[in-house]
Amino acid sequence: xxxxxxxxxxxxxxxxFWSRATPVLAVALTMVAGGLMFAILGKNPFEAIxxxxxxxxxxxxxxxxxxxxxxxxxPLVLIAIGLSLGFRAGIWNIGAEGQYIMGAICGAAVGLxxxxxxxxxxxxxxxxxxxxxGWAWAMIPAILKTRFNTNExxxxxMLVYVAQTVLxxxxxxxxxxxxxxxxxxxxxxSGYPAxxxxxxxxxxxxxxxxxxxxAAVVAAYVxxxxxxxxxQIKLSGQAPRAARFAGVSPQKLTVLCMGIAGALAGLAGLFxxxxxxxxxxxxxxxxxxFTAIIVAFLxxxxxxxxxxxxxxxxxxxxxxxxxxxxxxxxxxxxxxxxGMLLFFLLACDLLTNYRVRPVFKEAR
Amino acid sequence: MFxxxxxxxxxxxxxxxxxxxxFAAVGELVVEKAGVLNLGVEGMMIMGAVTGFITAVQTxxxxxxxxxxxxxxxxxxxxxxxxTQVMQANQVASGLALTLFGLGLSSLLGQGFVGIxxxxxxxxxFGPLADIPFIGTVxxxxxPLVYLSVLAVAGVWAVLSFTRAGLVLRAVGESxxxxxxxxxxxxxxxxxxxxxxxxxxxxxxxxVSLVRVPQWTDGITAGAGWIALAIVVFASWKPWRAxxxxxxxxxxxxxxxxxxxxxxxIPVEYLSMSPYLITILVLVIMSSGRGRAALSxxxxxxxxxxxxx
Numbered sequence: 130x131x132x133x134x135x136x137x138x139x140x141x142x143x144x145x146f147w148s149r150a151t152p153v154l155a156v157a158l159t160m161v162a163g164g165l166m167f168a169i170l171g172k173n174p175f176e177a178i179x180x181x182x183x184x185x186x187x188x189x190x191x192x193x194x195x196x197x198x199x200x201x202x203x204p205l206v207l208i209a210i211g212l213s214l215g216f217r218a219g220i221w222n223i224g225a226e227g228q229y230i231m232g233a234i235c236g237a238a239v240g241l242x243x244x245x246x247x248x249x250x251x252x253x254x255x256x257x258x259x260x261x262x263g264w265a266w267a268m269i270p271a272i273l274k275t276r277f278n279t280n281e282x283x284x285x286x287m288l289v290y291v292a293q294t295v296l297x298x299x300x301x302x303x304x305x306x307x308x309x310x311x312x313x314x315x316x317x318x319s320g321y322p323a324x325x326x327x328x329x330x331x332x333x334x335x336x337x338x339x340x341x342x343x344a345a346v347v348a349a350y351v352x353x354x355x356x357x358x359x360x361q362i363k364l365s366g367q368a369p370r371a372a373r374f375a376g377v378s379p380q381k382l383t384v385l386c387m388g389i390a391g392a393l394a395g396l397a398g399l400f401x402x403x404x405x406x407x408x409x410x411x412x413x414x415x416x417x418x419f420t421a422i423i424v425a426f427l428x429x430x431x432x433x434x435x436x437x438x439x440x441x442x443x444x445x446x447x448x449x450x451x452x453x454x455x456x457x458x459x460x461x462x463x464x465x466x467x468g469m470l471l472f473f474l475l476a477c478d479l480l481t482n483y484r485v486r487p488v489f490k491e492a493r
Numbered sequence: 494m495f496x497x498x499x500x501x502x503x504x505x506x507x508x509x510x511x512x513x514x515x516f517a518a519v520g521e522l523v524v525e526k527a528g529v530l531n532l533g534v535e536g537m538m539i540m541g542a543v544t545g546f547i548t549a550v551q552t553x554x555x556x557x558x559x560x561x562x563x564x565x566x567x568x569x570x571x572x573x574x575x576x577t578q579v580m581q582a583n584q585v586a587s588g589l590a591l592t593l594f595g596l597g598l599s600s601l602l603g604q605g606f607v608g609i610x611x612x613x614x615x616x617x618x619f620g621p622l623a624d625i626p627f628i629g630t631v632x633x634x635x636x637p638l639v640y641l642s643v644l645a646v647a648g649v650w651a652v653l654s655f656t657r658a659g660l661v662l663r664a665v666g667e668s669x670x671x672x673x674x675x676x677x678x679x680x681x682x683x684x685x686x687x688x689x690x691x692x693x694x695x696x697x698x699x700x701v702s703l704v705r706v707p708q709w710t711d712g713i714t715a716g717a718g719w720i721a722l723a724i725v726v727f728a729s730w731k732p733w734r735a736x737x738x739x740x741x742x743x744x745x746x747x748x749x750x751x752x753x754x755x756x757x758x759i760p761v762e763y764l765s766m767s768p769y770l771i772t773i774l775v776l777v778i779m780s781s782g783r784g785r786a787a788l789s790x791x792x793x794x795x796x797x798x799x800x801x802x
Contacts, residue, residue: 291769466597
């Protein structure tokens with residue numbers, strides 16, 4: 130007698146087929162497991178899955194919801210592109226949420242300082258300030274890492290909590306609307322055309338943030354495929370020692386990757402606060418900085434993949450909201466659903482790096 | 494500045510404030526000593542907080558609540574164990590996934606429990622001992638979990654330093670290849686360490702929702718799990734230093750709350766961001782100086798083990 134066991138054999142190099150197929154497999158598995166979760170919550174799983182994945186695109190209100198797709202995907206893609214560069218090089222910036230908040234605050238502050246001047250230069254100045262704000266916030270963990278060897282994961286995360294306190298200070302204090310009757314929150318940018326970030330094509334949901342996200346995808350693609358820096362980033366992640374022999378400075382790369390990620394997250398924050406959110410308020414941030422981590426992995430740290438993953442994740446946001454109003458599905462369920470997706474993705478990655486072989490084993 | 498704050502009470506309350514991060518930090522210390530970096534402490538803590546809270550409310554027993562919290566944390570950590578030890582997934586990414594999933598799942602589970610008061614956890618009855626001025630307040634007026642947290646530190650220290658099991662665990666963390674060559678079951682030992690870490694984080698989380706706050710709200714742990722991770726670095730992977738670190742952070746938390754209550758001239762926002770800023774400062778001090786923290790870290794930390802044969 131004997132039995133069959135599954136044996137893992139490391140592949141000499143990751144399988145190209147499986148690295149493309151695992152996100153699809155992970156989404157399918159998440160739908161099954163998510164359906165089970167919804168069934169446990171007492172909802173019809175098929176209806177819930179259809180509400181989340183189908184109705185926003187082809188349902189009754191699709192004409193409106195399709196536009197929302199770009200609104201939500203824009204910041205996710207923009208942040209995830211920045212994060213993916215660092216993740217590829219083995220630099221773990223997980224404080225994008227903080228950089229997003231600080232970018233929004235810095236950019237909004239410039240716009241509010243200029244109020245009520247009307248000038249075409251105001252919005253570009255705000256964009257620059259937003260990118261700089263996010264960049265500066267990311268420089269803290271980057272420089273602490275290069276100068277003092279401090280763990281960038283912990284520092285960037287701690288700074289999210291600090292940024293949230295700064296946001297509370299801004300919306301109840303230094304950026305509060307002086308005509309807001311004492312309510313927290315800044316002036317609304319929709320009432321200030323020079324600083325607003327409106328929809329560019331009516332009904333499409335595309336604002337400057339979406340444009341920036343698309344530009345970031347193209348730029349990151351060119352960087353990784355055609356530029357020496359992209360090569361250095363990939364090399365440092367796959368073979369840090371070889372990278373050092375090849376003359377890549379880990380310090381410079383850390384500062385650069387963190388800086389790009391911070392600036393893009395800051396931009397995302399600025400576009401969000403001037404557009405869809407409209408104003409600085411205590412809770413204008415909805416966790417895009419954390420969801421972008423899932424987007425980056427789901428997109429295989431590849432710019433085009435991230436674009437697709439961002440759209441998919443945006444779909445779960447919109448579908449989740451629909452399911453919340455139509456089916457009474459708790460809004461937290463969608464967060465668990467997104468976390469589940471990352472789990473399945475990481476688990477399925479086994480197939481990319483290993484060959485699974487059934488081996489017949491003799492009984493001892 | 495300290496006017497009106499009784500030092501005895503301050504010490505007593507800092508001991509209580511440090512219990513959640515102490516449990517989580519000691520658990521994570523064991524996990525990291527086995528060579529595994531589990532960044533999901535925050536997720537496991539909040540799962541412990543919600544499962545502990547639900548168990549305590551449903552059964553009316555705080556003791557069962559804490560057991561439920563430990564179980565909740567351990568069950569979530571099992572997911573991490575499967576991902577990293579069986580599926581060979583990246584530990585950093587898996588830990589983050591654990592935290593994101595734990596935050597979502599906990600708020601899903603805790604939906605019907607917002608605004609409920611949990612059963613009170615009674616203090617250990619020391620009788621007249623508790624009435625001794627100062628010493629009574631500091632040493633003899635706590636709930637059982639405060640003493641258990643210190644015992645956990647002592648236990649982990651003793652096991653790691655003096656027992657065969659501790660030696661094997663450290664060997665696995667320093668060089669999994671050598672440990673494997675000696676015939677130790679690397680992955681089995683790591684899974685057990687991860688489960689222990691999960692249970693401890695869950696226990697710490699349950700303490701937050703049952704004693705510290707005590708109620709259930711979304712995101713109740715507010716970064717305590719991340720601070721616990723920082724404390725492990727601060728402690729240079731030594732249990733007693735983790736106790737010191739946790740008390741230090743407990744002290745900062747209590748002090749800033751007291752200053753807020755006493756109407757200090759420092760704005761509230763600066764006080765409430767201080768624990769996070771001081772964590773960063775401590776990390777900088779511990780990590781700089783020819784990479785001291787890096788030297789005392791277990792050599793195989795964060796690397797996956799795959800036996801070639």
